[in-house]
Amino acid sequence: MCTSAQVTLAHHSLGGEFDTRKTLVLTGVVSHVEWANPHIYIDLDVTDASGKVATWHLECVPVAMARKAGVSMKMLMGNGDRVTVNAFPARDGTAQLGFMAKITYPDGHHFQFAQDTPAPQGK
Amino acid sequence: MSLRHWGSLTLAAAAIGMLAIQPGGALAAGEEPAAQKPVPRLSDGHPDLNGTWDNGSGIDFVQPQKSADGSVCIAGCQPVAAAPPPRPPPPSGRTPAANFPHYRPQFLAKVKDLDKRQVEADPVLRCKNPGLPRIGPPDKIVQAPGQMVFLYDDVSGAFWRIIPMDGRPHRTDVDPSYLGDSVGHWEGDTLVIDANQFNDDSWLTDNGAFHTADMHVTERLHRVGDVIEWQVTVEDPKVLQEAWQPRMRIAKLTSSELAEPTPCVDRDLKHLVDDSHHPNPR
Numbered sequence: 001m002c003t004s005a006q007v008t009l010a011h012h013s014l015g016g017e018f019d020t021r022k023t024l025v026l027t028g029v030v031s032h033v034e035w036a037n038p039h040i041y042i043d044l045d046v047t048d049a050s051g052k053v054a055t056w057h058l059e060c061v062p063v064a065m066a067r068k069a070g071v072s073m074k075m076l077m078g079n080g081d082r083v084t085v086n087a088f089p090a091r092d093g094t095a096q097l098g099f100m101a102k103i104t105y106p107d108g109h110h111f112q113f114a115q116d117t118p119a120p121q122g123k
Numbered sequence: 124m125s126l127r128h129w130g131s132l133t134l135a136a137a138a139i140g141m142l143a144i145q146p147g148g149a150l151a152a153g154e155e156p157a158a159q160k161p162v163p164r165l166s167d168g169h170p171d172l173n174g175t176w177d178n179g180s181g182i183d184f185v186q187p188q189k190s191a192d193g194s195v196c197i198a199g200c201q202p203v204a205a206a207p208p209p210r211p212p213p214p215s216g217r218t219p220a221a222n223f224p225h226y227r228p229q230f231l232a233k234v235k236d237l238d239k240r241q242v243e244a245d246p247v248l249r250c251k252n253p254g255l256p257r258i259g260p261p262d263k264i265v266q267a268p269g270q271m272v273f274l275y276d277d278v279s280g281a282f283w284r285i286i287p288m289d290g291r292p293h294r295t296d297v298d299p300s301y302l303g304d305s306v307g308h309w310e311g312d313t314l315v316i317d318a319n320q321f322n323d324d325s326w327l328t329d330n331g332a333f334h335t336a337d338m339h340v341t342e343r344l345h346r347v348g349d350v351i352e353w354q355v356t357v358e359d360p361k362v363l364q365e366a367w368q369p370r371m372r373i374a375k376l377t378s379s380e381l382a383e384p385t386p387c388v389d390r391d392l393k394h395l396v397d398d399s400h401h402p403n404p405r
Contacts, residue, residue: 115199
């Protein structure tokens, strides 16, 4: 049981910053976890076919939510293995900025932070 | 601070937004309900409020789902077959209805405007101290002779209050602050804290509920078994038609210890493309 940070639930909507109708699938290595509020951020180094590395900055849940779920900074880091991340891109067009809906590690275990199935449109 | 559309999380948050926060946790076999345990007392006869208190952190609606392979779903999970157990009422049975402060008519437009512009106007979105009463019950209480120490581990940062219990009056030489100047006393088994000298840089609650620097806050903490009931009365007659009592908050004694404070660094607001926001359960 975690008693840490009270989460002030007055925040912007996820959809106000990220396009939750689009899910990007990124493969890379977690190079840094910023264990901070109001949101944890991870840096994901993604290498393209030419060998060029681009670092994605991916927002995640608040620390209290991660702690309640038993997910620690070390667990998010993994062991330097390649991971797969499902992410929502930033709506303002900022490159390599997204929300991490799900991160999957080489052995198949994963942490899910948002429903990554595209929402139905037209309603 | 956080949350909306984390899949179904938004609906879950909205659905419970007006409910009293109740720490979760099923009882282990043979475990006595927390509220039925006798209240321990210190040598002075007053209830012992020492300890770390789980007030739900405002995220009771988060019900992580764990799998055998180590996977964890925090939000946007598949619905579970069994609904979560109903929330028990506070041990004393006192449950003030959730409400919103009643503003004087001339301030309703201001509240409406602040509500509309919440993502740019709400101080806690910029990692500021939520202030009383929005910060909620303390996460840890240290009860010492002549004073109480309240520790808070909030999403906006770590905060503390020193509450003299020796009968002294409020200080008159302090600057206005988010948590104000506090003095406490016992009324029977209830700890009563009187706080004033606030700044006006916090909100009472969500949705533009501003207050003035003349606000006066009275907190009542009553221990029942291993549970503390936290009730607040806010008086701000310049802007409120009547005293406001937010919903009662419940905090349960826990063996967990507070972790090192987490820094609060907003990186989102500059990227927002609209002013949508979500309900605030506190």
